[in-house]
Amino acid sequence: MTVSKTAEKSAEKAGDGTRGRKDAPEGLPEALQLGELSEQLGYVLKRAQLKVFENFLHCMASLQLTPAQFSVLLLVEKNPGRNQTEIASTLGILRPNFVALLDNLESRDLCARIRSTNDRRSHILVLTDKGKAVLTRAKKLVATKHESRLNELLGQANREALLEMLSKIANEF
Amino acid sequence: MTVSKTAEKSAEKAGDGTRGRKDAPEGLPEALQLGELSEQLGYVLKRAQLKVFENFLHCMASLQLTPAQFSVLLLVEKNPGRNQTEIASTLGILRPNFVALLDNLESRDLCARIRSTNDRRSHILVLTDKGKAVLTRAKKLVATKHESRLNELLGQANREALLEMLSKIANEF
DNA sequence: GATAATTGTTATGGACCATATCAAATATCG
DNA sequence: CGATATTTGATATGGTCCATAACAATTATC
Numbered sequence: 001m002t003v004s005k006t007a008e009k010s011a012e013k014a015g016d017g018t019r020g021r022k023d024a025p026e027g028l029p030e031a032l033q034l035g036e037l038s039e040q041l042g043y044v045l046k047r048a049q050l051k052v053f054e055n056f057l058h059c060m061a062s063l064q065l066t067p068a069q070f071s072v073l074l075l076v077e078k079n080p081g082r083n084q085t086e087i088a089s090t091l092g093i094l095r096p097n098f099v100a101l102l103d104n105l106e107s108r109d110l111c112a113r114i115r116s117t118n119d120r121r122s123h124i125l126v127l128t129d130k131g132k133a134v135l136t137r138a139k140k141l142v143a144t145k146h147e148s149r150l151n152e153l154l155g156q157a158n159r160e161a162l163l164e165m166l167s168k169i170a171n172e173f
Numbered sequence: 174m175t176v177s178k179t180a181e182k183s184a185e186k187a188g189d190g191t192r193g194r195k196d197a198p199e200g201l202p203e204a205l206q207l208g209e210l211s212e213q214l215g216y217v218l219k220r221a222q223l224k225v226f227e228n229f230l231h232c233m234a235s236l237q238l239t240p241a242q243f244s245v246l247l248l249v250e251k252n253p254g255r256n257q258t259e260i261a262s263t264l265g266i267l268r269p270n271f272v273a274l275l276d277n278l279e280s281r282d283l284c285a286r287i288r289s290t291n292d293r294r295s296h297i298l299v300l301t302d303k304g305k306a307v308l309t310r311a312k313k314l315v316a317t318k319h320e321s322r323l324n325e326l327l328g329q330a331n332r333e334a335l336l337e338m339l340s341k342i343a344n345e346f
Numbered sequence: 347g348a349t350a351a352t353t354g355t356t357a358t359g360g361a362c363c364a365t366a367t368c369a370a371a372t373a374t375c376g
Numbered sequence: 377c378g379a380t381a382t383t384t385g386a387t388a389t390g391g392t393c394c395a396t397a398a399c400a401a402t403t404a405t406c
Binding site for chain 1: 393394395396397401402403
């Protein structure tokens, strides 16, 4: 360990129990300075993403849908007749990891695998009637509880600008 | 499984081998429609975050620093003399999971734990001289290779607006 | 028709996250 | 003071997500 003496000294000085700001009322636990961290896009991006997912899960509690499950339902609805490989790769999910995800949706009768008659290796994915109904309800929940709150917070125009910039990063970075 | 007959039929129709758009030149694998997915902030946010982290790791390959490790070094530099609990909780890392992270940084002589003389339970965290030097180089790499590329892509003003909106989500959502 | 490639699947390991628990040290309160 | 509760760092453990290798069945390619 090669800690400079000055480092040790300043550390002990800063950590000596009464580290309130000058003339602080009492020894209340002072908040740390984020410093340059709050300027790091990656850091803020990750924190924001966690918050958004957390709120998504909360809004979807009644339907028990995770963001990943919701995205699968949306994509299968928009692209009926595609197989697992196509749906999974579009979502950036590796085929092996997509199996359990689908098993879950299928066991809940939201999605169905159908053996293709053209290529009997592949399973064609379709939403069940229940899956369509659940997805419809899910969309409503997302719109009224989730996205609407983001609109409140940012404003409609800002939210659209945010989406556009994030898309740019996701696609062109 | 309750798949309606119409669902099965449309699925087979859409999945019948030659699923090019009308008068497509050849049977080239047609891209899936993202549909409403590209309007879901959570989805785009996650994709963007993965891209940013991926690029960060690439830029930091020479220093072998992950985003989490970089954030620890930044926070310890800005707040010398704090203990593990304070640094970890500020970063949203649980104490048990912070131990291995610190073990790594300490084994590479970037960070040091110092037993506090005031409270002999806690370990005060300090950057070593090597840690300071590495962090300085890391900051330069991030600025010149990572954040600069984001500025290219978005423009300075947009990048700042993006950061502000993400902070708002991270803190007020 | 032999070989290569694709599809879904399983097994497996790593990274990250969360909870319970522990010993040592300290704080609290009778 | 001394008994009890709390805090700190640490370990163990389990869950989830992500990545790779390998396999049988099927299809494509030559």
